[in-house]
Amino acid sequence: MxxxxxxxxxxxxxxxxxxxxxxxxxxxxxxxxxxxxxxxxxxxxxxxxxxxxxxxxxxxxxxxxxxxxxAKPDNSCETVNATIDKHIDDIEQRITELNALRRSLVSVRSTCADNKKVKECGVLHQLESIAETRTTPKNII
Amino acid sequence: MxxxxxxxxxxxxxxxxxxxxxxxxxxxxxxxxxxxxxxxxxxxxxxxxxxxxxxxxxxxxxxxxxxxxxAKPDNSCETVNATIDKHIDDIEQRITELNALRRSLVSVRSTCADNKKVKECGVLHQLESIAETRTTPKNII
DNA sequence: GTAAACTCTATACTTGGTATAGAGTCAAGC
DNA sequence: GCTTGACTCTATACCAAGTATAGAGTTTAC
Known part of the structure; x- marks a missing residue:
């Protein structure tokens, strides 16, 4: 083929x-x-x-x-299971991170209503304030 | 500086x-x-x-x-808000995808106990079965 | 015979950086 | 004045998991 x-x-x-x-x-x-x-x-x-x-x-x-x-039928499948387990862990961690990120974004977004001008924009002000920078995840997933 | x-x-x-x-x-x-x-x-x-x-x-x-x-203080901050809103949407979508992925993985993982051999491994069997392939997200986030 | 459809290799592009090489610059100590 | 170490410069290559192209050769259908 x-x-x-x-x-x-x-x-x-x-x-x-x-x-x-x-x-x-x-x-x-x-x-x-x-x-x-x-x-x-x-x-x-x-x-x-x-x-x-x-x-x-x-x-x-x-x-x-x-x-x-x-490839080796008589070997233990341990490494396969370990790979899957680690993968599940990684995903769970990423979900946690994204949830935290979502909360931060929603919080930032809530500081500005629609139809404001740039100079009055709460979102931009938020982005300027040097809040304790959340170390953001290397997005592996 | x-x-x-x-x-x-x-x-x-x-x-x-x-x-x-x-x-x-x-x-x-x-x-x-x-x-x-x-x-x-x-x-x-x-x-x-x-x-x-x-x-x-x-x-x-x-x-x-x-x-x-x-850069333009008198402009509307609409695009900023729209950017944040879209970003939140993207993240929510990604969280949904990752949750689905997690469920799939946990389900696959549940088919194998520890200390099995490769040829008896439920996980490997699962991976071989051509389940209706979940179209996996392009991981933007 | 020719045109369309297929295949080949090699290369560049994507994202958000990180990590080199090789060269130049600056400040301190002797 | 000279050397050493710390700093900076540009240019380039690398990561993941593909995608997209150019330019060439091959097969198939009519």
Whole structure:
């Protein structure tokens, strides 16, 4: 199967598939005489797995780790579970941060009604006051 | 004041300050004879303003817009409020998405106990099953 | 035979910075 | 006067997870 068909079947773009190959998530496939990539059904399965992981917002690195673990059926799946657990933690933390951020924004926003002029704008005044700067999260997620 | 002092006073890194200058958030300062940047207190204020906006996770573009509006004291502050409102909306949407994501992850995770082998791992099985792929958010925030 | 559709590689772009390299400048101590 | 260390300058590359292009070659349909 050529890359276009694989893209159709997976719903991923052709560039994304090539990108995953470069990132070593997907093994480099065989090539036709004209140097076109030629994929097996295994590749399709692999890509759907990757897509599923990405839909859970796992990073390429996390997926890489999971794929590596998966390759050895008799190993413990501990690292997979640990990856998911950490990922859940990260997301929970990010939710907490965003909630705090939302509260700050709502608070700032509440200081200005509509139809004011710039010089009277409470929001701008708020932004000028050097409130104890909340250290904002590196937005990983 | 030289850039190092400004960095100390604002808590921003020297590179970040130069980066903001390149992005036109901060006006290019005067230069000494030896081509060192020489800042006024205005620049300090401006940077603190920018830092405050960034701490609210506003993008460079949003900050740019707000700064532009702020420059005209008699204009309406409508665009500022609109920017904040949209920003709040975006964050609320992102929180909703992350909550959904968290539920999915917890659900996947619940299918595997500890100390299983890869071939028995419920999490891996879940990831293989081609569940209706939740279209995952482009993580803007 | 030719045009459309497909594929290839390589490269640049996105965001908000961070991290170098290599060169120049300044102040202090000897 | 000279050296050393701290500072600054520009330019460039890097991060994640792709997306978008240019320019070339290939296959397919008519």
């Amino acid at each position: 050529k890359i276009g068909q694989l893209a159709d079947k997976t719903g991923l773009s052709i560039q994304t598939i090539r990108f995953y190959e470069r990132k070593a998530l997907l093994a480099a496939p065989q090539r036709t005489q004209s140097n076109y990539r030629s994929y097996s059904d295994e590749a399709l399965k692999q890509l759907l797995f990757i897509k599923q992981c990405r839909s859970l917002d796992m990073t390429i690195e996390e997926i890489s780790l999971v794929l590596e673990t998966r | 030289k850039i190092g002092q400004l960095a100390d006073k604002t808590g921003l890194s020297i590179q970040t300050i130069r980066f903001y200058e390149r992005k036109a958030l901060l006006a290019a300062p005067q230069r000494t004879q030896s081509n060192y940047r020489s800042y006024s207190d205005e620049a300090l204020k401006q940077l603190l303003f920018i830092k405050q906006c960034r701490s609210l996770d506003m993008t460079i573009e949003e900050i740019s817009l707000v700064l532009e509006t702020r």
